[in-house]
Amino acid sequence: MWPDRRIQELFGIALPIVQAPMAGAHDAALAIAAARAGALGSLPCAMLSPQQAREQVAQYRAATDAPVNLNFFCHRPAAADPAREAAWRERLRPYYLEFGLDPAAASAAAARAPFDEAWCALVEELRPQVVSFHFGLPAPELLARVRASGARAIASATTVAEAVWLEQRGCDAIVAQGNEAGGHRGVFLEGEDVSTQAGLFALLPRIADAVTVPVIAAGGVFDGRGIAAAFALGAAAVQVGTAYLFCPEATIAPLHRRALSAGEGDDTALTNVFSGRPARGIVNRAMRELGPLSPLAPAFPGAGAALAPLRARAEPAGDDDFMSLWSGQARRAHALGAFELTRELARQAQDLLDRG
Incomplete structure (x- = not known):
């Protein structure tokens, strides 16, 4: 009962x-x-x-x-903010150069x-x-x-x-x-x-x-x-x-499964760098170096667009540094x-x- x-x-x-x-x-x-x-x-x-x-x-x-x-x-869909978008892309510029990517290349976030x-x-x-x-x-x-x-x-x-x-x-x-x-x-x-x-x-x-x-x-x-x-x-x-x-x-992607299996929840933090809204995920390089909560991240869901090319380049090499690894604090x-x-x-x- x-x-x-x-x-x-x-x-x-x-x-x-x-x-x-x-x-x-x-x-x-x-x-x-x-x-x-x-x-x-x-x-x-x-x-x-x-x-x-x-x-x-x-x-x-x-x-x-x-x-x-x-x-x-x-x-509520966010209004366009070109200045914030530009500041976010400038913050990501070193990572684009590290991976041999064009910092000005256009990309689309997940809808x-x-x-x-x-x-x-x-x-x-x-x-x-x-x-x-x-x-x-x-x-x-x-x-x-x-x-x-x-x-x-x-x-x-x-x-x-x-x-x-x-x-x-x-x-x-x-x-x-x-x-x-x-x-x-x-x-x-x-x-x-x-x-x-x-x-x-x-x-x-x-x-x-x-x-x-x-x-x-x-x-x-x-x-x-x-x-x-x-x-x-x-x-x-x-x-x-x-x-x-x-x-x-x-x-979920294999790298996400791997990250989940590596701990029991004390490895998470709230971040806005992947979407523009606070969300809890496993801490990785993007969260450590860009946030975890960044005032530069464009409003939801726009922040992820500029990170997408970095994930696309890193993930095939077995690198989860630019993935959103959502997880609760207990698992x-x-x-x-x-x-x-x-x-x-x-x-x-x-x-x-x-x-x-």
Whole structure:
């Protein structure tokens, strides 16, 4: 018996586990495996076209009748800033010369599209059971249409103020993202300083006390102990990300897998040099020498464009110095598939909860 079944009942899932949507790190195969085990399978859409997302959902639904979560970014596209772009390229100039590259060569960053009218129409077409948002929420009229489609709407909060803001605007559940979580911070309220934000087990009980909707704990949850602790602090479910990156279904690069396996999380820091927004990853040369948080990095998602040629030159030589190696502060290597990992996490947590 789970002590709080609100998320299972809200989403129609067997286990209080959400497989984190990690853009660029997995596709439908991982989500399908997690869903078959009883978790909420999630598909990250921020780096896909609508047609690619449509194909991913079709693949998912052909393999399982479990609920699906479609995840979207809600950032505001940055205005052009030629001076900042030029300063960033000048900062990278020595690396271009080191690799024999033209510092003036044009390059494009990976696309990260915010939720808009086209994505909303796709949600209405596909009717996923859950739609999750990162970096806030879409315009009220778009959110109303998402909810009218029958989807449950959830979003990430990195502070109590953000959680309250999300509940006031109609979220059905809130993901409490602790500072130890891997990947991009979900910060969206003006003036929020990532350097002062709390870890999950300081943040979680405060959010649980401040809102009435169920809370999903995210950040540093990689085994049953973290799940049991999250329930003790007010969570109704957990969101697991980094642990799934070790699964064979993850689509991360071999160098990323190697870096993950080399430590257990004390090698990470928050950085903005790869995208322009703070995100937690394994420290490498780019983070050490350019940041980890640089005032020169162009606004999200523009910072990555100028780094792309450096990664393209270094990666084939076995060098991860210019890759974004996203990881949470707590991880442990394993050889489990996503189905087996999901079941093992639930078993461990249930054993601990049963002991009281």
